[in-house]
Amino acid sequence: MKTKIKTVAYTLLLFVIFNLTSCWQPIFYEIRKDVKPEEPTVSGVIPNITRYTADGVEYLFVSADGGIRYKPAANNIHGSWFLYPTPFALASYDFQASSFVGQQVISVFANSDTLYVLSAEYVSTGSEGITIPSKINLWGKTNSTLSLTEEWKLIDTTSTLNMFPIVKEYNTDYYTNFFNVFQTNSPMAAHRHTYICTYDSVTLKYRYFELIGTNPPVEITISRVEDAIAGDTYLDGSKARVYSAAYLNGSIKFYSSRAVTTDETYTDEAKHIYYGESNALWYTDGTTPVMALNAIEYISCLEVCADSILIGRGATFAESKNAGIVKTTRDENGIPGNILVPFVTNASFQISEVYTVLTLLNATPGYPELSSSLYSSVSFYSTNGVFKNIGLWSYYPERGNWNRE
Numbered sequence: 165m166k167t168k169i170k171t172v173a174y175t176l177l178l179f180v181i182f183n184l185t186s187c188w189q190p191i192f193y194e195i196r197k198d199v200k201p202e203e204p205t206v207s208g209v210i211p212n213i214t215r216y217t218a219d220g221v222e223y224l225f226v227s228a229d230g231g232i233r234y235k236p237a238a239n240n241i242h243g244s245w246f247l248y249p250t251p252f253a254l255a256s257y258d259f260q261a262s263s264f265v266g267q268q269v270i271s272v273f274a275n276s277d278t279l280y281v282l283s284a285e286y287v288s289t290g291s292e293g294i295t296i297p298s299k300i301n302l303w304g305k306t307n308s309t310l311s312l313t314e315e316w317k318l319i320d321t322t323s324t325l326n327m328f329p330i331v332k333e334y335n336t337d338y339y340t341n342f343f344n345v346f347q348t349n350s351p352m353a354a355h356r357h358t359y360i361c362t363y364d365s366v367t368l369k370y371r372y373f374e375l376i377g378t379n380p381p382v383e384i385t386i387s388r389v390e391d392a393i394a395g396d397t398y399l400d401g402s403k404a405r406v407y408s409a410a411y412l413n414g415s416i417k418f419y420s421s422r423a424v425t426t427d428e429t430y431t432d433e434a435k436h437i438y439y440g441e442s443n444a445l446w447y448t449d450g451t452t453p454v455m456a457l458n459a460i461e462y463i464s465c466l467e468v469c470a471d472s473i474l475i476g477r478g479a480t481f482a483e484s485k486n487a488g489i490v491k492t493t494r495d496e497n498g499i500p501g502n503i504l505v506p507f508v509t510n511a512s513f514q515i516s517e518v519y520t521v522l523t524l525l526n527a528t529p530g531y532p533e534l535s536s537s538l539y540s541s542v543s544f545y546s547t548n549g550v551f552k553n554i555g556l557w558s559y560y561p562e563r564g565n566w567n568r569e
Contacts, residue, residue: 199510199565205243206233206569207555210541213525216274217353218310222430224527224539225279226556227269230254232281234310237527240537240560242569251303251316255286264288267301273347273358278306278377280358281316282345297339300328304378317378327362327373327381348409348416351430351529355411359384370405390417391441391453410437413450423476425466427498429530436498438466438473445475445492447500456500461486461517467524469533473500474511476521476540483545488517489524491533508534514566515540515557518548535561539569 208229215237216223222237225248232248253266267283274280285299303316321327329342342363350356358375373381389404408424410417412434423440438447440463445456461484465476473494478487489511493501506512515521519542527537538559543549556569 199567202242202567202569204552204555204568206245207552209543209554210522210556211271212273212347212349212523213539213541213556214272214274214347215349215351215353215356215525216279217276218308221310222527223310224525225272225274226541227271227281228555231269232272237537240562242558242560242563242567245569249312250281250283251318252283252301255284257288262288264295270300271345273345273375274349275347275356275358275375276353277308278304278375280304280319280345280375294337297330300330300341300343302328302375304375306377319375319378320380321360323380324373324383325362325364325366325371327360329363329365344405344407346406346408348411349525350411350426350434351428352411352433355428357409357411357416359406359409361406372406386418388418389420390437390448391419391421391439391446408439410434410439412437417450422480423463423465425468427468427529432530438468438500440464440466440475445473445500447498449498457492457502457504459490459504464521465524467526467538468494468529469526469536469538470494470531472505472533474524474526474533474538474540475504476524477517478520480520480522484517484520486517487520487544488512489515489521489540509559509565511559511566515542518546519544519553537561538566540566 206228210226210228214225216225223234224237225234231250231254233245234248235245255266255268258265264286267285270282270284272281281303283301284297286295287298288295302319302321304319305316307314330339332339344361347358348356360373360381362371364371372384372386374384375381392404404420406418407422408419410424410426419439421439425438426434427436428434436447436449443459445459446453447456459475461477462479464478467474471494472491475490478484490504492504522541525539540557543554557566558569559566
């Protein structure tokens with residue numbers, strides 16, 4: 165009887181041990197991907213990472229806490245982002261005067277020869293303590309060198325119409341902007357273009373302008389939106405709203421999707437455009453678009469490596485349950501895989517589904533994922549995120565993991 169009890173107990177113990185180790189193995193595998201965090205040096209809500217070429221050197225620019233940050237794209241050292249001077253004092257609140265002074269940097273953009281900064285001025289309602297955006301400004305500087313002393317020029321954006329309308333939502337304290345600025349951000353400087361989309365409250369249509377140097381923006385006509393669907397076909401600018409642009413086959417392609425990228429490198433023309441439509445990843449060579457896969461959650465941004473496509477997830481207008489970063493494969497012909505595949509690195513551990521991915525950028529386009537210098541910025545809308553994680557993240561081949569910038 166004792167022998168039978170011992171045998172049963174031993175069998176039960178083996179069963180428990182086997183199941184515990186098999187169930188916990190994936191968890192331990194993820195824990196092993198955890199690394200010592202770097203000290204955050206570039207924090208804040210960073211909507212995009214902009215390429216800009218000066219002196220024949222490629223630079224990366226971002227808007228972050230503390231203003232504008234930049235670094236040479238070839239620099240893979242943590243903590244090497246420099247402050248770039250702004251044409252205004254940064255926004256702060258003067259308690260004695262009960263008013264805001266200075267301006268907030270919203271974002272940085274660039275075309276082939278000009279760097280642009282979008283900034284906001286604020287006013288306070290006083291005793292109620294409500295902050296209201298009062299004016300949006302566009303600044304530019306055109307130069308062949310990365311001059312830190314050359315003056316910025318305030319670009320005229322009001323002569324034609326107010327290009328940056330901001331409207332208070334009915335019966336709330338929230339304000340909605342009826343404009344957006346977007347860029348191709350191509351690796352090849354000659355393919356870089358920057359545009360403004362604005363809503364004309366008189367004609368009740370969207371209008372589009374291209375930024376050229378520091379001159380007043382030039383109005384353009386967009387005759388086709390590549391991802392327009394039946395019933396939303398772009399005819400007169402009053403239906404589809406354009407959020408993105410990409411350079412392919414010698415021309416600019418416009419998209420309503422916020423997540424658009426190409427496989428262009430610094431030396432090779434793009435062969436494909438990749439874009440997100442809600443949860444779906446699509447691609448095209450300029451002919452018929454093809455759906456590659458369902459990313460399960462809203463696709464917020466995309467970036468291309470030689471052997472993979474990185475997919476940022478999470479709606480920027482609401483909380484997402486399955487945000488974070490995921491990926492799929494990419495074959496030698498540029499065709500994406502039809503399923504999501506796991507990372508070899510700690511990408512999904514560091515940029516987990518709690519965080520909305522705002523942007524992705526490969527500073528070394530054309531290289532395999534593990535040999536690429538990659539950047540991403542994240543934020544979150546729930547109570548599960550960690551505030552010190554809001555900001556810029558990077559993967560460097562020399563470091564071999566994703567970590568804070």
